[in-house]
Amino acid sequence: MKIYIDGEMYDKDDAKISVFDHGVLYGDGIFEGIRAYNGRIFRLDDHLKRLQDSANSILLKLPMSIKEIEKAVVETVRQNGLRDAYIRLVVTRGVGDLGLDMRKCKKGSTLFIIADKIELYPEEFYEKGLTLVTSTIRQKGLDQVTPSVKSLNYLANIMARAEATAAGAQEAILLNSTGHVSECSGDNIFFIKDGKIFTPPTSAGILVGITRQVVMELCEKKLGVKVIERNFPRYDLYAADEVFLTGTGAEVIAAVKIDGRIIGKGVAGPTTRELVKHFREYANSAASGTAVYEAVKTK
Ligand code: PXG
Secondary structure (H helix, E strand, O other): OEEEEOOEEEEHHHOOOOOOEHHHHHOOEEEEEEEEEOOEEEOHHHHHHHHHHHHHHOOOOOOOOHHHHHHHHHHHHHHOOOOOEEEEEEEEOOEOOOOOOHHHOOOOOEEEEEEEOOOOOOOHHHHHOEEEEEOOOOOOOOOOOOOOOOEOOOHHHHHHHHHHHHOOOOEEEEEOOOOOEEEEOOOEEEEEEOOEEEEOOHHHOOOOOHHHHHHHHHHHHHHOOOOEEOOOOHHHHHOOOEEEEEEOOOEEEEEEEEOOEEOOOOOOOHHHHHHHHHHHHHHOOHHHEEEOOOOOOOO
């Protein structure tokens, strides 16, 4: 495996960053989780836009231009010979001293890219659906560093996921400070009721998922249904016909049991199944992203 760090490729065992990097000392940094399907990097442009937005939001100067970062991502996937991959792109504040002051990180930010094989939910989960529980951990408020920043501070999400695991569930729902549903520990959430499709708005405190965006486009183009972004309580999930999650890792996946309540018929519903099919078709199509191996890029 070859890992990219600040312009150089390293073998896995030699890919190291300083213990004085503020990414390590304070979780001061941002990241993107990206997939490649069939030799194309899925919605790379959108991921890099979100990276830029996250960077601006935390006063972080990216070490190079978005165009150069795009090239580095493509090159890392290429050098690892992968067609289907999970790519982790991380930008840290860089090496500083033991204080919080970001001005002490004089060398500037560090960027590294790992491209690996992907670990997926077993296919049976796409038929049977996932079990969710509501976490006791609240989503960060909008008056904190907003959850829309994909920052290296994932402790709340990790703790929420641990609660799910302890309860025998696969994912945890985070409510926000007003008690509305925001998202899951690593996925956005949607529900379907009487043919209408709903998802929480950005103002609920969510990571604005790339998969969420693609699924909203597919709902409109393929199902002729415009997704409604509005705040909702857990009750709406319990009373839904179908609930599904979206994320880079999970793609589109049904949730069929939430806090002990059976949702709909207790298996992946017809609309969710249709969306899974449309999503996979799209992900493997030439329109889905940046080509890694062809000389001429088709977007
Ligand atoms: N909410 C949160 C909190 C996330 O971390 C999403 C929503 C979905 O966003 P995207 O852009 O992926 O549709 C995420 C993304 C992992 C993993 O290793 C987690 C994510 C992405 C990739 C891998 O568990 N979370």
